[in-house]
Amino acid sequence: MIVDVHAHHHPHAYTEALSALYPGARVGRVWPYPDTDEEAHIEARLALMETAGVGMQVLSPAAGRAPYGVDERACVDAARLVNDANAQLVERYPDKFRSFVSLPLPHIDASLSELSRGLDELGMVGVNLHISALNRSVAEDEFLPIYEEVNCRGSIIFYHPCANGICSPMITDYGLSAAVGTSLEDAVIALHLIAKRIPSRFPDVTFIIPHLGGPIPMLLERLDNQFSMKQFDLPEPPSVTARRFFYDTVAHGSHAALLCAWAAFGADHLLPGSDYPVLLAHETYERTFSWIREVDMIPAADIVKILEQTAPAVLRLGR
Numbered sequence: 001m002i003v004d005v006h007a008h009h010h011p012h013a014y015t016e017a018l019s020a021l022y023p024g025a026r027v028g029r030v031w032p033y034p035d036t037d038e039e040a041h042i043e044a045r046l047a048l049m050e051t052a053g054v055g056m057q058v059l060s061p062a063a064g065r066a067p068y069g070v071d072e073r074a075c076v077d078a079a080r081l082v083n084d085a086n087a088q089l090v091e092r093y094p095d096k097f098r099s100f101v102s103l104p105l106p107h108i109d110a111s112l113s114e115l116s117r118g119l120d121e122l123g124m125v126g127v128n129l130h131i132s133a134l135n136r137s138v139a140e141d142e143f144l145p146i147y148e149e150v151n152c153r154g155s156i157i158f159y160h161p162c163a164n165g166i167c168s169p170m171i172t173d174y175g176l177s178a179a180v181g182t183s184l185e186d187a188v189i190a191l192h193l194i195a196k197r198i199p200s201r202f203p204d205v206t207f208i209i210p211h212l213g214g215p216i217p218m219l220l221e222r223l224d225n226q227f228s229m230k231q232f233d234l235p236e237p238p239s240v241t242a243r244r245f246f247y248d249t250v251a252h253g254s255h256a257a258l259l260c261a262w263a264a265f266g267a268d269h270l271l272p273g274s275d276y277p278v279l280l281a282h283e284t285y286e287r288t289f290s291w292i293r294e295v296d297m298i299p300a301a302d303i304v305k306i307l308e309q310t311a312p313a314v315l316r317l318g319r
């Protein structure tokens with residue numbers, strides 16, 4: 001079965017809670033697609049999964065809107081809301097859903113509490129980290145306690161862009177935060193993790209980076225040439241560390257991008273993802289996975305590995 005590791009869920013109460021964290025931003029229902037916790041939406045979501053051959057979705061909070069902000073109480077409330085809502089959906093359909101736990105960053109003690117609650121009490125399969133919190137990369141030192149805890153548990157971190165245009169007016173002034181900025185965020189977190197030696201310091205963490213890692217797969221050789229190992233005291237070439245990460249297949253149907261990522265990382269480091277419901281504006285949910293079977297230059301066995309085998313192994317489903 002296909003396990004979609006990149007699927008958003010927008011419970012109404014969580015959307016309302018985000019209003020306190022993102023004043024002035026449009027946080028109401030953005031998409032005319034079944035992404036809320038309304039009964040009709042849940043049924044429609046399940047029907048789309050059935051049609052697409054998706055056996056399970058792993059749920060994350062809103063695409064660009066994590067429960068992050070200055071107000072710790074508001075962050076905690078929002079994180080608990082979305083985690084409880086996701087846990088309820090998982091409990092109701094244990095064969096159809098899993099969830100990553102969302103954290104009230106940048107509040108570390110509160111995040112560690114919610115991390116424990118999510119993994120221990122709510123049975124979640126890993127931790128969602130948006131790539132920055134209050135415009136600080138989550139690879140910065142103040143976030144290391146999160147990595148320490150995830151490492152102790154041998155658990156998973158699933159990253160997601162914030163759509164902040166990597167804090168650059170060269171992206172935001174041109175309205176490119178979603179179209180290109182998100183891919184740059186993906187690349188930036190991979191590079192920050194490498195520069196901070198986080199994979200070698202926390203070797204029992206499984207790292208999942210979305211959207212094929214943005215431009216990372218086409219840059220491995222360049223990174224080995226121009227990313228100074230000496231300056232960052234790297235234990236291994238950047239390309240080796242980049243190949244330790246896992247990447248989801250959200251690529252808007254780009255054969256060239258998937259082919260590049262497959263050649264760079266291998267089929268056993270690629271996991272099916274949809275960015276549900278974002279791509280429903282452009283293609284059917286079924287199409288978000290079926291195009292992968294049409295990339296002629298990838299051997300059939302590797303297509304099966306990407307679509308059906310890697311995610312259950314990484315998520316340790318069935319153990």
Ligand SMILES: [Zn+2]
Pocket residue numbers: 006008063160275276278
């Ligand atoms: Zn997403």
